[in-house]
Amino acid sequence: MGISRFAKCSGTILASAFVWAWSTGAQAELGLNMPRGVTSVSREVYDLHMLIFWICVAIGVVVFGVMFWSIFHHRKSLGVVPAQFHESTFVEIVWTVIPMLILIGMAVPATKTLVKMYDARDAELTVKVTGYQWRWQYDYLDQEIKFFSVLSTPSAQIRNVATKGEHYLLEVDNPLVVPVGKKVRILTTAADVIHSWWVPELGWKKDAIPGFINESWTLIEQPGIYRGQCAELCGKDHGYMPIVVKAVPEAEFKEWLAQMKSKNQPTPQTVTNGSNPQIAAGGKTL
Amino acid sequence: MSTASPANDHAHDHDHDHDHGPPRGLTRWIFTTNHKDIGTLYLLFSLLMFFVGGTMALFIRAELFQPGLQVVNPQLFNELTTMHALVMIFGAVMPAFVGLANWLIPMMIGGPDMALPRMNNWSFWIMPFAFTLLLSTLFMPGGGPAGGWTLYPPLVLQTGQAFPFVILAIHMMGASSIMERSTSSPRSSICALPA
Structure with a gap:
């Protein structure tokens, strides 16, 4: 009697906890799950994650269910006598084939997504991302635009002297700007130690290793600002080299490109304004 | 045998049976080849290292309790993280298993001792020196290792300046662990069985 009441009670609690956890509201509020992201790849990654998660839940329920049921209903106090058989080819085949089918069932969709993630062909824009201690450099290879992206959170906030901003440690001076709806190829490498370029909303992270170039791509559908961090311990300021990706409409991106180009190529007037024209001109004109 | 009847023993084995049980004091533990004594040493060492590594974890968690810098600076934070992992893996988890193996394997297989009792003693007594060396790097110029326990280049x-000391300390742990594997692997233990 007591046991059945306990079982009912805990059943109700479990069921309500389950429903609550299921509701996306609770997930978003607690930030427990990975984000669905803003690209087709990130959504595929999310769906894969959920698929495999529920397969694991089902396996867990079946395995532990059978285990606890067996322990409960075949306990010694009920006078149950243990079975005495050895070796069962049938059982061995079953417990080999079922996990094999489950693994193949997971490997096929996972491989499809991986193949898609690695297919960086026909990209319309290539950005080389270089990790430094402790900043990122973005190099728009075909546009001759190259700049550093450095943490912009004031040191006073880190030292608890000033109140912390909304994007504390997730803000930079120059974000990576990319056009919406265009396939952007991203090459990652590093100049000193291993870093890792990770923006959760894009659905992947890529190690930035000195001497190697790793290739990946993204196609962001929604304009917006997406934030990430270095994901490989890279020294004392590992936590202070965030990533900010700003996805903007095509027109705005072109405008930004033009603006950056004019900033990058100083006009002759500004060059000769320097105190030493030879150095200021980089030895080009003289 | 000598404890069965002291009076009798004295009369008959006057010259050659001086078995008075294990030696007393520190030398019992330093020179011991008794697998249970060595197992105890390992388990106690493991517990001590568990507290050392655990204290580091407490510092890490205290720092992460709130955003911003509170307790330690970022460099020391990374040193504590790295040291915590090294101490817990090589100082707490592995010696705990080795301690249990030392206590149980000879009894489980019915052997008198581990395969190579003196090497067993050595494998333990390398550990305190290895960890003294490793932990001392926290106080060296430039601090201890801070690149994570995998020590990625x-x-x-x-x-x-701690770098060579870290490498030597980890080599000593490796030597200790290889010696221990040599004495406690089933193959070696079976060799220790009475014929």
Whole structure:
């Protein structure tokens, strides 16, 4: 009697906890799950994650269910006598084939997504991302635009002297700007130690290793600002080299490109304004 | 045998049976080849290292309790993280298993001792020196290793003067662990069985 009441009670609690956890509201509020992201790849990654998660839940329920049921209903106090058989080819085949089918069932969709993630062909824009201690450099290879992206959170906030901003440690001076709806190829490498370029909303992270170039791509559908961090311990300021990706409409991106180009190529007037024209001109004109 | 009847023993084995049980004091533990004594040493060492590594974890968690810098600076934070992992893996988890193996394997297989009792003693007594060396790197110029317990280059090459000491300490742990495997592997243990 007591046991059945306990079982009912805990059943109700479990069921309500389950429903609550299921509701996306609770997930978003607690930030427990990975984000669905803003690209087709990130959504595929999310769906894969959920698929495999529920397969694991089902396996867990079946395995532990059978285990606890067996322990409960075949306990010694009920006078149950243990079975005495050895070796069962049938059982061995079953417990080999079922996990094999489950693994193949997971490997096929996972491989499809991986193949898609690695297919960086026909990209319309290539950005080389270089990790430094402790900043990122973005190099728009075909546009001759190259700049550093450095943490912009004031040191006073880190030292608890000033109140912390909304994007504390997730803000930079120059974000990576990319056009919406265009396939952007991203090459990652590093100049000193291993870093890792990770923006959760894009659905992947890529190690930035000195001497190697790793290739990946993204196609962001929604304009917006997406934030990430270095994901490989890279020294004392590992936590202070965030990533900010700003996805903007095509027109705005072109405008930004033009603006950056004019900033990058100083006009002759500004060059000769320097105190030493030879150095200021980089030895080009003289 | 000598304890069965002391009076009798004295009369008959006057010259050659001086078995008075284990030696007393410190030398019992330093020179011991008794697998249970060595197992106890391992388990106690493991517990001590568990507290040392655990204290580091407490510092890490205290720092992460709130955003911003509170308790330690970022460099020391990374040193504590790295040391915590090294101490817990090589100082707490592995010696705990080895301690249990020392206590149980000879009894489980019915052997008198581990395969190579003196090497067993050695494998333990390397550990305190290895960890004294490793932990002392926290106080060296440039601090201890801060690149994570996997010691990935090139980041680990930025360790200060402690770098060679870290490498030596980990080699000593490796030597200790190889010796221990030699004495406790089933193959060696079976060799220790009475014929």
